[in-house]
Amino acid sequence: MTTTAILTDIEGTTTDIQFVHRVLFPYAYEKLPAYLREHAGEAAIESILEQAREELGDMEADLETLIGAFRHWIEQDRKVTPLKALQGLIWVEGYRKGDFKGHLYEDACEYLRRWHDSGIRLYVFSSGSVKAQQLLFGYSDFGDLTPLFSGYFDTNTGPKRDADSYRQIAASIGCPAEEILFLSDVVEELDAARDAGLGTCLLARDEQPEAAGHPVVQRFDEITV
Structure with missing residues (x-):
């Protein structure tokens, strides 16, 4: 798919x-x-x-x-x-x-730009508010990255470990759940997304989990789209 x-x-x-x-x-x-x-x-x-x-x-x-x-x-x-x-x-x-800038991994920035340029729509789902998300990407170490994103979701949508949250996001995005790839460092969030039909990938930059149950990578350049 x-x-x-x-x-x-x-x-x-x-x-x-x-x-x-x-x-x-x-x-x-x-x-x-x-x-x-x-x-x-x-x-x-x-x-x-x-x-x-x-x-x-x-x-x-x-x-x-x-x-x-x-x-x-x-x-x-x-x-x-x-x-x-x-x-x-x-x-x-x-x-x-200018008290601080939004931190972003260099590989994350590079591949978010690549995916956007290739026509893949990008969205954010974070426990931080939509405003906080936009600020982090808008004032990032690599400049204003907000033009890369098509939408943002926070806990007003629902808990990140609840499959219904991902069903609502898929409906809002307007494409089949199986065409959406969710990236996270939390296995329980990925479990909920998978239950809603989304593709998943675990970012494990420091420690490799023993039994993730999802594709596992350390960097964005290892993600298969």
Whole structure:
């Protein structure tokens, strides 16, 4: 079956996961209190705060309580949608100020460009918000790569380990699931994608898994499309 679309994860796949944990998360953790206190009255932030209250199960939680909750979620690396949305807004400032650039493996950049130029449509599915995804690729080490991508998906679509999420993505992309190749460094995500009918490939840059159950490569130039 011909591959007409590639859906890629970010952390550990196109990007060193340490960039996220050593650069992005600490930056958001540090800037978050002041950012929320300054912007709490804005509509976009009010919506995020309401989502956070729902997540906490406390619709009366005040701003300082929510600041503590957001920072606790960062410490726990929780995949909480309002946190991801807030982090994306904070990272906007960091990227625009030049405090950091989006890390990308050189082989990932090269082959994303090659696949795009060959007519394969490229999409992203990450636990980070769509805004965070666009920022990372827009302010990458290799310049603005956002023109390469046809669409972005985050946890608003659904959990990354749930096959229904990939069924929804395939429907949104508008091509048969078997024509979509999903790239990730997490076996459980690949299992869910395979259950939805997608092709899969595991990126294992450092350690080779003992029983992945999927094609395994270390670099993008080893991926068979």
